[in-house]
Amino acid sequence: MMRIFSTLLIGISAGSIYSLMALALVLVWRSTRVVNFAQAGQAILSTYIGYIVISHTDNYWLALPIALIAGGFIGGVVDILLIRPVARRTNNEVAPIILTLGLLGLLRSLVGMTWGGDLRQYKAPVTNHGFTFGKTTIPFSPFNLLIVITALVVMVIFTVIFQKTKLGLALRAAAFSPEIARLSGVRVDLVRTIGWMFAGAAGAVAGVLITPQNGLTPNSLDLLLVLGFVGAVIGGLESMVGAVIGGLVLGIGLAFILEFVSTSLAFASAFMVLIVVLILKPAGIFGKAGPRDA
Secondary structure, X not given: OHHHHHHHHHHHHHHHHHHHHHHHHHHHHHHHOOOOOOHHHHHHHHHHHHHHHHHHHOOHHHHXXXXXXXXXXXXXXXXXXXXXXXXXXXOOOHXXXXXXXXXXXXXXXXXXXXXXXXXXXXXXXXXXXXXXXXXXXXXXXXHHHHHHHHXXXXXXXXXXXXXXXXXXXXXXXXXXXXXXXXXXXXXXXXXHHHHHHHHHHHHHHHHHHHHHHHOEOOOOOHHHHHHHHHHHHHXXXXXXXXXXXXXXXXXXXXXXXXXXXXXXXXXXXXXXXXXXXXXXXXXXXXXOOOOOOO
16 A cells, blocks of 8 residues: 555656646647647756756755746747747748757757766755655655645646736637737737746746756756656646646556556556547547637
8 A cells, every 4th residue: 555655646746747848838839829849948958057056056946946037038039039930931830830849959959069968967955765654665755745846836826827817818819819819909929928938937847846856968858848748638738737637647657657567668658548548539638629718
């Protein structure tokens, strides 16, 4: 029973990070209708900025907000300098998506040329040793708990913004019907850029949270991007709640497969679950078929 409980906690911790990346992808999709495959590149650049702050100050709590701000800034720059011009000139929904794939490679190369490909690490702000109950130590540490709490706070903030504020309504309107939104007085370009900034910030938090456990290289967040995308599609690209639930379900499922089945099946299992969900419910668990309500 303790083994099952420990595995569940580990799955929730990993799933929280997958949910953050899934949330970043959904934020961009809901505000601009673009699947941002460059999210891992933006997050890795933001995480390296956080790493530099930690290297010079040895202060994780200073690095986290700076990385978050850097992630938001990078997301805004990507939209203003790249996504907007391409979307205007091509009038093709596929072109911006292809652009993000190229941008992912460009950002990884930039990071590699600047900081090299060596594995870099920094310490977690709290201990990474598991909680001890009597004579039993479980593989869930105070840092895992910090990951879950931080991810939960970020996800709640973005959910409230999208669902309960005028800005959230403007973001949804700009994505669903930009022309009608403009006629209603919404500054579509501005709110779409804000959506990219929100997504960049969420990706940066995911990168800073996962790095103390996995280390940092130019490619270290690629798997997180894949799993975050799978979680977003499982939950439904139209739903932020779905992104969160999809990431958690994926994290818990992979944790049990790693612990009780085989480590070699974990990656393949993620896509098997994705295929089954898409066959049974193509829009995702929380997605809605047909036109989306603004």
